[in-house]
Amino acid sequence: MASRSFPSISFQRIMAFVKARPGIVAGGALxxxxxxxxxxxxxxxxxxxxxxxxxxxxxxxxxxxxxxxxxxxxxxxxxxxxxxxxxxxxxxxxxxxxxxxxxxxxxxxxxxxxxxxxxxxxxxxxxxxxxxxxxxxxxxxxxxxxxxxxxxxxxxxxxxxxxxxxxxxxxxxxxxxxxxxxxxxxxxxxxxxxxxFCQGGELFERIVAKTTYNEKEARDVIRTLLTALAFCHEDAGVVHRDLKPENLLLESETDDLHIKVADFGAACLITESDCLSHYCGTPSYTAPEILARQKYGPKVDVWSAGIIAYILLGGYPPFADNQDQLRKRHTFYFHSPEWDAVSPEAKDLISRLLHRDPQQRLSAREALAHAWFEKEKEELEDRELPAAKEGIEKFNALRWVGREGGREGGKEGGREGGREGRTMQGPRLQPC
Missing domain, CATH: 3.30.200.20 (Phosphorylase Kinase; domain 1)
Known part of the structure; x- marks a missing residue:
C-alpha cells in the first residue's frame, strides 16, 4: 500500500491552536x-x-x-x-x-x-x-x-x-x-x-524552555533512551519501530532528565519474523534497511536513536528528508560552528549508531559501553550547546508545520544534511 499525504492545513491555524493552549508549548498536560x-x-x-x-x-x-x-x-x-x-x-x-x-x-x-x-x-x-x-x-x-x-x-x-x-x-x-x-x-x-500520566510533556519542548543546555544533559537523555531500548530488545524481545522525539516524554514538570519512551503502536516481537519485514515507521527516523524493504531487526531502533542523538547535540537532523535523500543516506557531517563544542567521543558514538550497515551498527547494549558515557560529567557540563538549543527551537517550530500539514518530508535541507528547513515529520509508512 502506498503511503498517503494528508490535506495541507494553514500555518495560521497552527499558531491559533498554540496560542489557545499555551500549556502545550510550555510542556503542560496536553x-x-x-x-x-x-x-x-x-x-x-x-x-x-x-x-x-x-x-x-x-x-x-x-x-x-x-x-x-x-x-x-x-x-x-x-x-x-x-x-x-x-x-x-x-x-x-x-x-x-x-x-x-x-x-x-x-x-x-x-x-x-x-x-x-x-x-x-x-x-x-x-x-x-x-x-x-x-x-x-x-x-x-x-x-x-x-x-x-x-x-x-x-x-x-x-x-x-x-x-x-x-x-x-x-x-x-x-x-x-x-x-x-x-x-x-x-x-x-x-x-x-x-x-x-506523564506530566512533563515532550522532551524537546522542555529543552527549548531551558535557560542553558549542555552536553552532559544530552548524554543523560541518550543514555536513558539506550537503556530502555536495551531492555526492550534483550529482556522483552520487542522492537519499537517508530522512535522519534515526540515519543520521548518527561515524567514530571520539574525533572529535565527522566524521560519515558511512549507510543508502541508500531511495535512487534522479535520472534515475529514476518512483521520484521514490513515497511513502517516515520520516514525521517526510519533505518535504511526498512526503506530498502529488507528484512531487519532491533537495530532499526538504534538508527532512530542515532537520529535523535544527532538532533539533541547539533540542533538539526543529519539528513534532508526528501525522498531521494531518505533512501540514500550515505553521508552526514558534523558542521561548524554547530558541532564545534561537542566532544569527539559524542561524534564517534553517533557515527556508530548511524552506520548504514546494520551488521556494523552498534546494538543498544554495545552503545551503552561507549567511551562517551565514561567521561567526567564536569567536562561535559562545561560544554554548553547554545547552537543546539537554538536549533531545536527552530526544529520544534517546523515539526508543528509538519504535524498540521501531515506531510511526508519537506523541502530539501542544506547541502549535505538537514540544517535548513527541516520538518522531519510526516505520517507513518504503511501500517504495520
Whole structure:
C-alpha cells in the first residue's frame, strides 16, 4: 500500500491552536502530537486515511521514579472465557490492584473517577482519571469509540489496540510508559485503555524552555533512551519501530532528565519474523534497511536513536528528508560552528549508531559501553550547546508545520544534511 499525504492545513491555524493552549508549548498536560495525529481528522475522512497508530503521547503521570518495578517474569497472563487478566506487581498499578483486560466497562467506573477531557480525536477521547481507592495517583484513559470507524476496519483496529496493550504489559520498566488496564464495552462498541500520566510533556519542548543546555544533559537523555531500548530488545524481545522525539516524554514538570519512551503502536516481537519485514515507521527516523524493504531487526531502533542523538547535540537532523535523500543516506557531517563544542567521543558514538550497515551498527547494549558515557560529567557540563538549543527551537517550530500539514518530508535541507528547513515529520509508512 502506498503511503498517503494528508490535506495541507494553514500555518495560521497552527499558531491559533498554540496560542489557545499555551500549556502545550510550555510542556503542560496536553501534548500537541495527539491533536495533530491522523486520529484528529474528521469522521467523514476516516475511511480514506491509513489505519491510525495508537499514540501514548498524552499519557502522563505523577513522579513515580522511586517505585520498584518487577521484571517481566513476574507478569502472568491467563486467558479464561475470552477475558485476559494481566497480573502485575501491586506497586506498579495506580489502584493497588491487578491490571485487567475485561469485557465490562462498568468495571472501569467502579475503579476510576473520570476526570477532565484532555483531547479529542476522530474516534478517541483522552481523559484524566483518578483511582477511587486513592486520590494521590493520576492516570489517563483513552476511550476508543469504534462505532465511529468503518465496519470493515473495526476488527483490525481492535486487534491493534489489544496488541499494543499486551506488548506494553510485558515492558515493565521505569523508562517506558506503563499501561494499567484495558476494558471493553461490547454493547457500546468502546475500548478503554488506562495508562500513565506523564506530566512533563515532550522532551524537546522542555529543552527549548531551558535557560542553558549542555552536553552532559544530552548524554543523560541518550543514555536513558539506550537503556530502555536495551531492555526492550534483550529482556522483552520487542522492537519499537517508530522512535522519534515526540515519543520521548518527561515524567514530571520539574525533572529535565527522566524521560519515558511512549507510543508502541508500531511495535512487534522479535520472534515475529514476518512483521520484521514490513515497511513502517516515520520516514525521517526510519533505518535504511526498512526503506530498502529488507528484512531487519532491533537495530532499526538504534538508527532512530542515532537520529535523535544527532538532533539533541547539533540542533538539526543529519539528513534532508526528501525522498531521494531518505533512501540514500550515505553521508552526514558534523558542521561548524554547530558541532564545534561537542566532544569527539559524542561524534564517534553517533557515527556508530548511524552506520548504514546494520551488521556494523552498534546494538543498544554495545552503545551503552561507549567511551562517551565514561567521561567526567564536569567536562561535559562545561560544554554548553547554545547552537543546539537554538536549533531545536527552530526544529520544534517546523515539526508543528509538519504535524498540521501531515506531510511526508519537506523541502530539501542544506547541502549535505538537514540544517535548513527541516520538518522531519510526516505520517507513518504503511501500517504495520
Amino acid at each position: 501534548l500537541a502530537a495527539y491533536f495533530l495525529d491522523p486520529d484528529e481528522r474528521s469522521e467523514d475522512d476516516v475511511d480514506e486515511l491509513p489505519l491510525p497508530s495508537f499514540h501514548n503521547k498524552l499519557l502522563q503521570n505523577q513522579n513515580r521514579s522511586n517505585r520498584h518495578i518487577l521484571p517481566p517474569s513476574n507478569l502472568i497472563h491467563s486467558v479464561t472465557a475470552g477475558c485476559l487478566s494481566a497480573k502485575k506487581s501491586l506497586d506498579t498499578h495506580p489502584t493497588g490492584t491487578e491490571g485487567t483486560l475485561v469485557t465490562n466497562a462498568a468495571h472501569f467506573e467502579s475503579l476510576y473517577q473520570l476526570g477532565p477531557k484532555l483531547g479529542t480525536g476522530a474516534f478517541a477521547v483522552v481523559y484524566k482519571c483518578t483511582p477511587k481507592s486513592t486520590s494521590s495517583n493520576v492516570a489517563a484513559v483513552k476511550v476508543f469509540d469504534l462505532s465511529r470507524v468503518p465496519a470493515k476496519k473495526q476488527a483490525r483496529i481492535r486487534a491493534d489496540i489489544h496488541k499494543e496493550y499486551t506488548i506494553l504489559q510485558s515492558l515493565q520498566h521505569d523508562r517506558i510508559v506503563q499501561v494499567y488496564d484495558l476494558f471493553e464495552a461490547p454493547t457500546q462498541n468502546k475500548v478503554y485503555v488506562v495508562m500513565e
